């Protein structure tokens with residue numbers, strides 16, 4: 401197998417995104433058509449918090465794999481983007497503001513006690529993918545960010561239109577519109593330069609496919625539990641509207 405040119409590798413990565421990224425997931429399509437209830441959006445925000453909360457831990461694992469101070473200086477920005485420089489700042493705090501705009505209590509969200517098992521397994525698989533593989537694969541697994549800007553931009557428009565109560569909580573996404581393309585450009589340049597053999601280039605593509613599957617699996621779990629009635633696993637978050645409906649049925 402011949403080495404791919406940088407352009408050919410880039411094209412391969414883009415086609416993984418257009419075929420497999422979670423912009424195509426039925427739960428996102430329902431979200432964008434305005435078909436989700438407030439309880440379903442709460443379930444999404446609460447479960448996605450688990451992903452958000454693990455991203456800086458994942459990035460610390462990436463950092464730990466590099467002996468290059470230049471790389472670490474560039475990558476550590478991602479941890480700051482999420483954690484902020486001090487309490488009350490950064491992406492995790494802004495995600496909590498989104499969750500509060502959806503009507504959730506921050507304490508319930510931070511506790512992560514109501515997170516679906518499928519979401520927990522998928523997110524933990526991301527940490528495992530990064531922990532157990534090379535720095536090259538770890539960096540490549542972040543390349544879904546090549547595709548997140550368009551999705552986040554569409555999501556913000558549709559949220560303002562269909563779920564106006566969320567409008568006050570959209571600051572997280574505003575930040576990601578600039579952070580994600582910067583991060584993706586760095587990661588793309590890194591894998592283009594450091595994948596020196598065809599086998600390494602194939603490992604980069606496979607890492608992106610694996611990450612797309614991780615994002616997809618999270619939404620599968622949310623869709624299964626919160627769109628079809630009767631599927632919420634024991635111990636997981638139950639939206640208030642579900643409780644109200646159940647009480648009505650008992651009467």
Ligand SMILES: O=C(O)c1cc(C(=O)O)c2c(n1)C(=O)C(=O)c1cc(C(=O)O)[nH]c1-2
Pocket residue numbers: 455541542543544545547548551552576615
């Ligand atoms: O809302 C989204 O659809 C979405 C997708 C992704 C992604 O594609 O991995 C990330 C984010 N958001 C995000 O907010 C984020 O901080 C982030 C970090 C990473 C990563 O792999 O390091 N992906 C993503």
